[in-house]
Amino acid sequence: MNDPVSRHLLAPQTPLGELTFDNSFVRELPGDPEQRNVPRAVRNACYTRVSPTPVAAPTLLAWSEATAAMLGIANPASPTGLEAAVLGGNRVLDGMQPYAARYGGHQFGHWAGQLGDGRAMTLAEVIGPDGARRELQLKGAGRTPYSRTADGRAVLRSSVREFLCSEAMHFLGVPTTRALSLVGTGDAVVRDMFYDGNPQAEPGAVVCRVAPSFVRFGNFEILAAQDEPHLSKRLADYVIAQHFSHLLQEHPDPTERYATWFETICRRTAVLVSEWMRVGFVHGVMNTDNMSILGLTIDYGPYGWLEGYDLGWTPNTTDAEGRRYCYGNQPGIAQWNLVRLANALLPLCSDTAALERGLAAFANTFEAASDQMLRNKLGLATLDREGDDALVSDLFALLQATETDMTLFFRNLARIPIDAPDQAIDAAPLRIAFYDEAALAHGHGEKLANWLRRYAMRVRQEARPATERLAQMNQANPKYVLRNYLAQQAIDALAQGDASVIERLMSVLKHPYDELPQHEDLAARRPEWARHKAGCSALSCSS
Ligand code: AMP
Ligand code: MG
Numbered sequence: 001m002n003d004p005v006s007r008h009l010l011a012p013q014t015p016l017g018e019l020t021f022d023n024s025f026v027r028e029l030p031g032d033p034e035q036r037n038v039p040r041a042v043r044n045a046c047y048t049r050v051s052p053t054p055v056a057a058p059t060l061l062a063w064s065e066a067t068a069a070m071l072g073i074a075n076p077a078s079p080t081g082l083e084a085a086v087l088g089g090n091r092v093l094d095g096m097q098p099y100a101a102r103y104g105g106h107q108f109g110h111w112a113g114q115l116g117d118g119r120a121m122t123l124a125e126v127i128g129p130d131g132a133r134r135e136l137q138l139k140g141a142g143r144t145p146y147s148r149t150a151d152g153r154a155v156l157r158s159s160v161r162e163f164l165c166s167e168a169m170h171f172l173g174v175p176t177t178r179a180l181s182l183v184g185t186g187d188a189v190v191r192d193m194f195y196d197g198n199p200q201a202e203p204g205a206v207v208c209r210v211a212p213s214f215v216r217f218g219n220f221e222i223l224a225a226q227d228e229p230h231l232s233k234r235l236a237d238y239v240i241a242q243h244f245s246h247l248l249q250e251h252p253d254p255t256e257r258y259a260t261w262f263e264t265i266c267r268r269t270a271v272l273v274s275e276w277m278r279v280g281f282v283h284g285v286m287n288t289d290n291m292s293i294l295g296l297t298i299d300y301g302p303y304g305w306l307e308g309y310d311l312g313w314t315p316n317t318t319d320a321e322g323r324r325y326c327y328g329n330q331p332g333i334a335q336w337n338l339v340r341l342a343n344a345l346l347p348l349c350s351d352t353a354a355l356e357r358g359l360a361a362f363a364n365t366f367e368a369a370s371d372q373m374l375r376n377k378l379g380l381a382t383l384d385r386e387g388d389d390a391l392v393s394d395l396f397a398l399l400q401a402t403e404t405d406m407t408l409f410f411r412n413l414a415r416i417p418i419d420a421p422d423q424a425i426d427a428a429p430l431r432i433a434f435y436d437e438a439a440l441a442h443g444h445g446e447k448l449a450n451w452l453r454r455y456a457m458r459v460r461q462e463a464r465p466a467t468e469r470l471a472q473m474n475q476a477n478p479k480y481v482l483r484n485y486l487a488q489q490a491i492d493a494l495a496q497g498d499a500s501v502i503e504r505l506m507s508v509l510k511h512p513y514d515e516l517p518q519h520e521d522l523a524a525r526r527p528e529w530a531r532h533k534a535g536c537s538a539l540s541c542s543s
Contacts, residue, residue, distance in 0.1 A: 013074035017082045021095040021124035024133065025213075028238050030231065031099065032145070040145050041114055044228060046219070046235055047099040050121050051092060053142025053152065055204070057186025058088025061494060062160075062502055064167050066510070067180045067210055071136075072129040086123075087208045088183035089141035096124040100144035101214065104222035105289025106340050108324055114222060115289050116146025119154060122214065133242070136180065137214055140206040153189045157491045157535065158543030159205035160502065162300040164490065166209060168482040168509040169297055174275040175268070176297040177211040191542045194534070195317075203495060211296060215239055217337060218289035220344040229347035236261070236348055239293055259354035262345055266338050266362035268295025273334045274369035277327075278377065279478060280306035280406045284316040285541065286325050286333045288340050302539035305481050307526045308403035308435060309396075315484065317540045335362050376476035377410050378455070379469040381462050391458060394451055402444050405525045408433035410477035414470050418456035425453050432525065478512040479523050484537060485530035486522060 025047065032048035034040075042048055060079040068075055076083040085091040092098060100117035107115075121144060122137045139162065140154030159182055169176035188201035215235070223232040236258060240247055244261055251257035272295045276283065282304050283290070283297065290299040304315025311328030319325050325333060342355040349355060374392060375383045383392075399409065408430075415429040427440060427448040434440055440448070459469065486505060493501035508519045530536035 012072075013069070014072055015074045015082075016076070016086060017093060019073065019093070019095075019126060021093075021097075022127055022133070023095075023097045023125050024242060025122065025125065025135070025238070026097045026099055029234060032102070037143060037145060039143075039148050042102050042116070042145055043226060044231065045102060046231060047101045048145050050098055050100045050144045052089030052098060052121060052123075052138060054090040055088050055185035055187050055206070057184075058084040058090055058206075059184045059186065060084045060087070060181060061156075061184045061205065061499060062163055062182040062506070064163075064179055064181070064506070066167065066170075067178045070128055070130070070178070071126050071134065071180070071210065073126075073180070083181065084183050087138065087181045088185060088206050089138055092123070098123050100146055101219060102146065102222060103216050103218035103289055104225055105216070105218035105287050106221070106337070107287040107289070108319070108322070109336075111221075111225070112287075112289075113225070114146065115218060116222075117144055118147040118150055119144070119152040120214070123208075132212065134210050134212050135214055137209050137211070138206050139209060140185075140204065151189065153185075153187070153204050154206065154543060155189050155191055156184065156203040156205040156495060157488075158301065159207045160491045160494060161303070161487050162207050162209070164487055164502065164505065164509070165300045165303060165482055166297075167506065168512070169279075169281070171510050172275075172279050172478055172481070172512050174279060174281070174297060175272050175295055177209050177214070177292070180208040180210050182207055193540060193542045195540055195542065211292070211294070211298070213239065213243055213292075213294055214298065215293040216289050216298065217291040217293065217341040217344070218287075219293070221288060221340060224344040224347055232344070232347050236345070243294060255349050255351055256354070258345060258349040259351055259358065262342060262349065262355055263358035263361045265293060265295065265341065266358045267365045269334050269338060270331075270362045270365035271295065271369050272297065273331050274366055274373055276330055277370065278373045278476065279481060280309075280327070281481075282306065282313065282315055282325070282327045283330065284314060284319070284325055284539070286330065286337065288337045291334075291337050291341075301543055302541055304484050304539065306406045307483065309399035309406040309409070310403075311400065315537070315539050317538045320538070331366055335359065338362055373476065376472055377413075379414065379459060379473040381464060388458070391451075391454060395455075398444075398448055398451055402439040403435040405433040405435065407478060407481050408523070408525055410473075411479050411523075413455075414473040414477070416452055416456060418459045420456075422453050422456075425449060425456055427452065435525065474513055479515060480508050480512045480519070482509060483522075483526060484535070485526055485533070488530070488533070488535040491535065 029046040032042050032045035098121045100121050102116045120139045122135045143152035163179040163182040166179040183206045185204040187204045189204040190199050192199040284302040292298040302316040312326050314326040427445050490502040
């Protein structure tokens with residue numbers, strides 16, 4: 001009864017309206033003394049108290065039972081009840097103290113000054129049945145002093161994408177913020193989706209997202225940029241006490257503590273990015289305001305999933321020229337962002353050598369995590385950097401040479417009969433991974449078969465039980481990911497009032513590593529109609 005698992009399972013679920021809240025961020029950190037809700041530069045504060053702006057007709061469109069259970073919240077009885085009112089921003093419960101956080105950030109490599117929660121607001125913190133504290137944060141709930149010239153709202157399509165992907169990433173085992181609910185607002189939101197001078201009215205929505213903290217690198221950057229070192233210290237001490245409390249005992253010396261904290265953030269960020277690389281996730285906008293201090297995937301915008309393996313691929317049309325945030329650049333950009341964070345922490349930790357050790361820890365951790373990831377994806381017990389280098393680099397060159405679905409390729413690699421005689425090993429089990437099956441006939445098939453024979457020989461050298469190897473591979477190579485066109489189909493159906501598509505997708509994405517024969521269609525490679533369709537292959541930042 002005392003272990004966390006059974007406590008969690010047996011905990012009674014409390015209706016949202018009866019929860020108690022404990023708002024440590026508001027209580028422990030200095031807020032903006034001014035409350036005028038107009039765009040303005042905020043100084044000497046970590047946040048501004050705000051209120052959500054009510055919407056016309058809040059209706060619950062989707063609900064994550066898994067996130068609700070984690071928080072100890074009972075499932076709603078009606079789509080238009082109290083949950084929709086609160087999570088759509090029409091009602092603030094007793095004990096909630098909504099606020100918008102102040103942060104800045106480097107966008108596309110340049111310092112952008114004050115950004116802040118322009119359409120997000122944390123309602124309150126909840127302590128779940130597992131004893132952990134988490135923020136409930138609305139996205140799209142109206143203007144704040146940080147909204148600049150924008151409307152504080154979010155459209156249904158981007159909200160569905162955030163809702164679905166948060167939960168899909170969680171079940172894949174990738175560190176992420178979560179999503180509790182998706183509420184349709186009944187209000188229209190005008191967006192120029194293609195940035196071509198054709199603004200359209202679209203349905204609006206609000207997502208309630210959930211994380212232990214939504215603090216970003218940018219929360220520290222703004223304090224350093226505006227020379228408020230007393231606040232840098234207060235925010236760092238708060239984050240450490242709440243989320244890295246082991247460092248308090250381990251490092252009584254503050255400089256050493258801040259340096260070790262930074263190193264921990266570096267290590268977590270390295271693990272995060274190696275996980276993105278494993279599952280083929282491209283964040284799309286890795287600005288420093290979209291980097292979580294806890295190493296979580298945060299701010300789902302124009303993200304995408306690799307279909308054809310391509311290091312240069314980005315779903316973000318705004319980044320199509322420079323490809324700063326493409327798949328293959330993600331590790332390097334993460335490190336660049338950590339350098340920005342290190343600079344922002346200089347007022348706390350003048351020991352630059354210690355901060356450099358943190359950055360070195362990023363590189364080492366990423367390398368170790370990548371090695372382990374490759375071992376798992378290939379089903380090997382060991383990977384020898386030198387001895388296996390050619391095997392690995394030849395594989396990725398083959399994947400890049402012709403459009404090869406990354407998810408299907410690795411998932412089906414486990415089906416290659418590695419004990420068969422050499423001439424019986426061919427690329428047939430992998431055929432479904434090729435967008436251009438003719439490429440297999442034109443020499444590529446033979447090259448791939450050659451590689452597979454080398455691979456089979458390498459696997460045989462380890463002489464491990466097949467079941468062990470298959471389990472290892474199937475844990476590392478998901479069967480189901482949130483393919484871009486699947487998200488778009490869920491959006492299109494929901495916009496027509498049909499929730500069955502999103503519900504089916506949610507139920508399958510909860511089991512990304514399982515074989516679900518009745519849902520085989522959701523594991524298929526992207527259909528040709530989706531190749532250039534908006535939302536299925538490329539996305540703008542318009543959301
Ligand atoms: P993003 O590119 O989504 O990370 O957003 C960058 C900044 O713009 C953040 O400060 C957001 O809060 C703000 N922002 C984005 N969209 C809106 C919007 N519709 N209304 C107000 N602020 C927004
Ligand atoms: Mg953002």
